[in-house]
Amino acid sequence: MELNKKEIELVKILHNNNGKFISGENISDTLGVSRTAVWKYIKNLRKKGYIIESVPRRGYHLVEVPDKITVTEVLAGLKTNLIGKEVRVFSSIDSTNNKARELAKGGASGGTIVIAEEQTGGKGRLGRKWYSPPYTGLWFSVIVRPHLPSNRAPFLTIITSLVVKKAINKLGIEVLIKWPNDILIRGKKVCGILSEIMATPDVINTAIIGIGINVNQDSFPSKIPLATSLKQVCGHNVNRIELLQDILMEFENYYNRLKDGCYRDLVTEWKNSMDILGKEVDIVAGNEIISGKVVSISRRGELVLIDPDGNKHLFWAGDVTLRQKD
Amino acid sequence: MELNKKEIELVKILHNNNGKFISGENISDTLGVSRTAVWKYIKNLRKKGYIIESVPRRGYHLVEVPDKITVTEVLAGLKTNLIGKEVRVFSSIDSTNNKARELAKGGASGGTIVIAEEQTGGKGRLGRKWYSPPYTGLWFSVIVRPHLPSNRAPFLTIITSLVVKKAINKLGIEVLIKWPNDILIRGKKVCGILSEIMATPDVINTAIIGIGINVNQDSFPSKIPLATSLKQVCGHNVNRIELLQDILMEFENYYNRLKDGCYRDLVTEWKNSMDILGKEVDIVAGNEIISGKVVSISRRGELVLIDPDGNKHLFWAGDVTLRQKD
Numbered sequence: 003m004e005l006n007k008k009e010i011e012l013v014k015i016l017h018n019n020n021g022k023f024i025s026g027e028n029i030s031d032t033l034g035v036s037r038t039a040v041w042k043y044i045k046n047l048r049k050k051g052y053i054i055e056s057v058p059r060r061g062y063h064l065v066e067v068p069d070k071i072t073v074t075e076v077l078a079g080l081k082t083n084l085i086g087k088e089v090r091v092f093s094s095i096d097s098t099n100n101k102a103r104e105l106a107k108g109g110a111s112g113g114t115i116v117i118a119e120e121q122t123g124g125k126g127r128l129g130r131k132w133y134s135p136p137y138t139g140l141w142f143s144v145i146v147r148p149h150l151p152s153n154r155a156p157f158l159t160i161i162t163s164l165v166v167k168k169a170i171n172k173l174g175i176e177v178l179i180k181w182p183n184d185i186l187i188r189g190k191k192v193c194g195i196l197s198e199i200m201a202t203p204d205v206i207n208t209a210i211i212g213i214g215i216n217v218n219q220d221s222f223p224s225k226i227p228l229a230t231s232l233k234q235v236c237g238h239n240v241n242r243i244e245l246l247q248d249i250l251m252e253f254e255n256y257y258n259r260l261k262d263g264c265y266r267d268l269v270t271e272w273k274n275s276m277d278i279l280g281k282e283v284d285i286v287a288g289n290e291i292i293s294g295k296v297v298s299i300s301r302r303g304e305l306v307l308i309d310p311d312g313n314k315h316l317f318w319a320g321d322v323t324l325r326q327k328d
Numbered sequence: 329m330e331l332n333k334k335e336i337e338l339v340k341i342l343h344n345n346n347g348k349f350i351s352g353e354n355i356s357d358t359l360g361v362s363r364t365a366v367w368k369y370i371k372n373l374r375k376k377g378y379i380i381e382s383v384p385r386r387g388y389h390l391v392e393v394p395d396k397i398t399v400t401e402v403l404a405g406l407k408t409n410l411i412g413k414e415v416r417v418f419s420s421i422d423s424t425n426n427k428a429r430e431l432a433k434g435g436a437s438g439g440t441i442v443i444a445e446e447q448t449g450g451k452g453r454l455g456r457k458w459y460s461p462p463y464t465g466l467w468f469s470v471i472v473r474p475h476l477p478s479n480r481a482p483f484l485t486i487i488t489s490l491v492v493k494k495a496i497n498k499l500g501i502e503v504l505i506k507w508p509n510d511i512l513i514r515g516k517k518v519c520g521i522l523s524e525i526m527a528t529p530d531v532i533n534t535a536i537i538g539i540g541i542n543v544n545q546d547s548f549p550s551k552i553p554l555a556t557s558l559k560q561v562c563g564h565n566v567n568r569i570e571l572l573q574d575i576l577m578e579f580e581n582y583y584n585r586l587k588d589g590c591y592r593d594l595v596t597e598w599k600n601s602m603d604i605l606g607k608e609v610d611i612v613a614g615n616e617i618i619s620g621k622v623v624s625i626s627r628r629g630e631l632v633l634i635d636p637d638g639n640k641h642l643f644w645a646g647d648v649t650l651r652q653k654d
Binding site: 107127128149150151152153155156159182183196197198199200201202203204205287288304316318319320 | 433453454477478479481482485508509522523524525526527528529530531613614630642644645646
């Protein structure tokens with residue numbers, strides 16, 4: 003699915019034309035090649051999965067792009083300054099977080115995105131596996147160099163879950179955030195977030211934010227019954243590139259708000275996207291299981307729980323389950 | 329200063345004898361070499377800086393080891409299970425934290441110690457330089473794999489400062505901990521601590537704890553007037569290896585207490601080692617300067633400050649200066 007330089011330029015021209023027809027003459031002028039060459043490029047693009055309509059005397063018109071993630075397609079029309087400054091796409095790697103960490107160590111700049119069509123060792127929290135088959139989901143990581151105070155680390159997960167929620171909402175699908183890092187549709191997981199930081203006590207130097215979204219899976223292995231995909235919910239394929247672009251653009255907005263110190267607003271928005279407040283829960287954190295009532299989300303993004311003895315507990319992370327009514 | 333295998337064994341035998349005489353015959357039996365060979369090894373060790381007394385009919389006796397840090401000397405008599413499991417000594421590297429980070433990525437096990445006789449790029453918090461000339465200080469880093477909850481990160485600095493305080497106290501020198509990561513003698517800095525973590529929101533996977541102690545410097549460059557050394561305070565050279573061993577042994581104790589979850593005790597001990605409580609201070613944290621009164625250290629090791637408007641602020645890290653009385 004590699005495009006050559008002229009083909010990439012042609013794709014950009016078609017994209018920039020926003021679905022309207024553009025004449026072959028116009029294209030040949032812009033590309034600086036003959037009409038015959040334009041025709042050859044169009045043919046090649048069609049072979050590679052682009053659906054391009056051609057109508058005599060009107061020209062060409064981009065109908066659909068192939069459902070493969072390419073740097074060209076991700077960058078086409080992406081209106082961000084930082085996020086997506088560099089985009090790396092891999093067909094199959096162990097995990098985008100691992101690759102992103104490696105690139106970050108090698109000096110990759112903040113805003114770099116690492117995308118894989120397939121993850122062979124996709125991970126969730128606590129080293130759990132994340133099922134990430136090829137060409138159906140969005141498996142990607144964002145590298146940022148936030149220089150935020152280290153105790154603001156939970157905010158990286160907070161903004162990411164809000165960003166994904168917003169992008170999915172745009173498809174007309176309602177979601178709930180399951181504290182701290184999952185996104186659910188009717189109780190089933192459609193997205194998981196795994197952030198990793200490198201920090202001193204003062205600042206978070208680098209963060210790798212991994213995002214896995216089930217997009218176009220028709221079904222899931224029976225061992226993960228609590229997973230769902232956007233396609234399963236809305237009944238049709240979802241364009242992964244448009245979804246990714248929406249996420250990157252929202253990410254830039256929320257990341258800027260975070261950098262601007264809008265902690266209170268972000269926590270409020272996060273709180274309102276959950277259904278855990280006031281509920282009786284069990285939380286597994288480290289080796290402990292603590293039961294109690296969720297009374298709040300703290301200003302710093304922690305879950306505040308009161309146990310039956312009235313003791314207050316604060317959590318950054320953990321596994322939360324609603325308690326059965328006795 | 330490299331020792332060969334037999335010389336290392338001989339040094340261990342002399343160390344194990346705890347300053348008592350051991351006969352040449354005994355040594356030759358244990359090493360499995362001739363009396364003449366033993367004499368040759370003793371001569372070599374003396375050339376390398378070991379002071380070994382020999383008395384006819386009584387044998388040999390270790391008086392003093394060279395003031396060079398070697399793996400053999402660090403491990404001789406070190407009674408720890410985890411900390412110092414592996415010891416790496418470098419004559420001159422940029423910074424022990426950088427080297428430790430590199431080793432940790434390569435899979436170095438928790439408990440590994442990285443020591444340098446000289447750091448050419450020693451660093452303090454926020455990328456500040458740390459003056460670390462050769463053969464006078466203790467510049468080293470400890471790699472741990474703590475699997476502690478991420479919001480316990482401040483405790484790594486807390487235990488390290490308590491450990492260094494205790495080891496220096498054993499020399500009969502009083503110190504104060506300057507929040508969050510310096511150790512002062514009469515207002516001058518004798519030790520700095522720089523910890524770095526790699527973490528997910530759940531757990532700290534790896535921590536690199538860098539410790540720099542001014543031990544035997546006679547003086548400091550005029551541009552760092554607020555530094556002091558143990559030698560400047562007590563008037564004589566301090567054995568760096570013994571000090572290091574004391575620190576490693578205390579570190580293991582405190583690290584175990586931390587792993588056991590003795591957070592409250594550790595914070596209390598830390599609080600009592602500072603003189604900042606109740607004082608009016610300015611704190612520079614990130615781009616902000618906040619002034620107020622230090623009212624407490626939180627259960628989680630944060631500095632709690634009340635500003636003139638009565639707002640509470642919590643800090644993990646920052647630069648604190650006492651306010652001048654108006």
